Amino acid sequence: MSNTVRQSLKRRVVELIGRELPDELFCEAEEDGLRVKRRADGTPVVPDIPLEPLYRRVEEKPDERRTALYAFVSRVLAAVRGQTADRSLAGRERRIYPVLRHASLLRENPDRWVFRPHTEETAILYALDHGEGYTLIEREALAEAGWSEEMLHRRAMANLEGLPVPIKTEQVGPNRIHFISPRDGYAASRVLLTSMLEEMERSRTGDALGVAVPHQDVLIVADLHGETGAQLLARLAHDFASKGPVPISPLPFFWERGELVPFLVVQHGPQPRVRRKKNRRD
Known part of the structure; x- marks a missing residue:
């Protein structure tokens, strides 16, 4: 252009x-x-x-x-x-949801928002939904409500668990790619639904369960076969991250023993190879 x-x-x-x-x-x-x-x-x-x-x-x-x-x-x-909009939390318990953001947002504003560590790449913040848009919940609003961070997290997760999880599945070779993209602003947040990921892990037929949260409006979960499948997910994550209105992470993850482990596709000799990253949480 x-x-x-x-x-x-x-x-x-x-x-x-x-x-x-x-x-x-x-x-x-x-x-x-x-x-x-x-x-x-x-x-x-x-x-x-x-x-x-x-x-x-x-x-x-x-x-x-x-x-x-x-x-x-x-x-x-x-x-x-x-x-x-009005940021008061009192009486709005059912309108609070967890959202993911790239960890760099917190490095720029370490004391502003309530957050919980997620991965080295991502962090969990919390949103007060206003119907048309939402407000990221700040520490000041939490103090005014008299809530603890754990109370906020429990309420947000309970509301998230009540949302539907529409899934569109595409087959690419042996790999099954599941796209979760409801238009409610909390698509990527579904990655926090551990029971959903555990169910997909139990039903997979490939070598690994892959996950990507490239931007706010999509979650990708994939039944991956071999390094070719992992490379496919890496391309999807990078492509989607460049197009979303609220980018989160261009890196893909493996779901391993209840944890998201980021990985890279690196050039190693004539063939690219998949390499796991250490997942250091702040």
Whole structure:
């Protein structure tokens, strides 16, 4: 995609978002994305919003440029509404869910949000659902509610377990690839449903159960046969991570003895090889 087309898309996104924002907020373009900030002090309302997923979709399907543009803008506005909505937790116990984020988010804001370690790549945060978007729960809101972190986690998991788990399965050679992609904002969160993964582990026929959480709106679980299957999952994880509106991790995982173990596909001589990473949790 040419730089001219990218700049045109960026200007249009900023224009469309700016039209819908309340007076106290504004949208500002940056080199690789954009930010929504408060006019009073310039503080960002949501984390940096990358434009690369929009660029990729328009490049792959130029005939759907308008649809992709408005869908992207809609997601950004939903995120803004979530962050600016009332964050009180009292009486909203049934609207709290766990969400995954890349661990780098916590390195940038180590004291802001309530979180729980997950893998070296990922962390569990918590969302207060507002219908159109959600708010990541901050430590201040938890203290105001008088809840412990363990209480928050139990309530979030109970709500997640009540959600349906729609699965679409595709066969690629001997490998069975299961895509879980409900449009509720918590697709990747289903990876926390240990009983589901254990059931898939028991029913697999291949050498390993693979898992990927490339972005917020999809969870991939795969019955993998040999290194070829692992390499297939790695390609899927990388491809999906580059397209999602809220990327989580481009790395795939093996589900082994109740733990997610990340792996890499590395070039080793004439043939690529699968190599497990140490899973150090903070």
